[in-house]
Amino acid sequence: MAECTYQKTLSQLVDDVKKYTKFGRVADYIPALGEADPDALSVAIYKGNGSCIAAGCIEEKFTLQSISKVLTLALAIMDRGEEYVFSRVGMEPTGDPFNSIAKLESNSPSKPLNPMINAGALAVTNMIIGRNTNEKLERILALIHEMTSNTDIGYCNRVAHSEFETAFLNRSLCYFMKQHKVIEGDIEELLDLYTKQCAILVNCHDLSKIGYVIANEGRIPQTGKQVIPQHIVRIVNTFMVTCGMYNSSGEFAIRVGIPAKSGVSGGIMGSVPRGMGIGIYGPALDERGNSYAGMKLLESLSIKYDLSIF
């Protein structure tokens, strides 16, 4: 497996934006996430030809959280087809926070606006095929193992458990959607799977490789194997642009212009079409739940290397 090499220019960019970690706060509504080091900031950029450059402490592991929504969406569309998935989840961005319940009630029919907010992601996870939670989780992990060529990736039981014990809002979203037949089956089992999928542990290098496969239209760079069909990658990529940074997606598209997905652990995955995968970790978040310094770092990268797709 290609290693990441430390790069001075990148390290300089990280040093320049590191001051922004001070303005953010580590998420603590999932108690285990509250233990993260707010000063941490690291990045890996993978270019597919085996070359990977990095800065900061890239050995550090963190959980995918909402970044996992990109992968479960791809898997659910592969499992069920586009028509089935989008009969239950919409395609529109929302100006509301990622865990908002408001639009579920005010929209008719009562389906979540998109697969990147919690309601939509829970509905998508509910569609993944498997005989039980374990089998479904193994299928999510198998996709990640293929995308990263790293079979060591697993999930953090402590973070999953910490979220499961406190996920009252996500439970409410699920029960609401069950009432409206958007989701089916046992809600506790669904939350068990969802909190485990969110607790999948990676480092920046792994994340940059996942981002690269998406940037590379679903193909593994070394073998050319198509792990996600091209038309599904196109859908996923579009959601990253329109909804990937929650209710900051519009501003992010203007300032940065890179398809990206963030998570409340402080991870951000970026996919520069046919060019590079970017993995960032900076757990101090802004008020919308995006890595404060991570967003600044992506903005600097985009400007310096002219990466905006727009």
Ligand SMILES: NC(=O)CC[C@H](N)C(=O)O
């Ligand atoms: N924005 C996020 O990363 C949210 C994911 C988290 N597991 C939740 O459901 O609250």
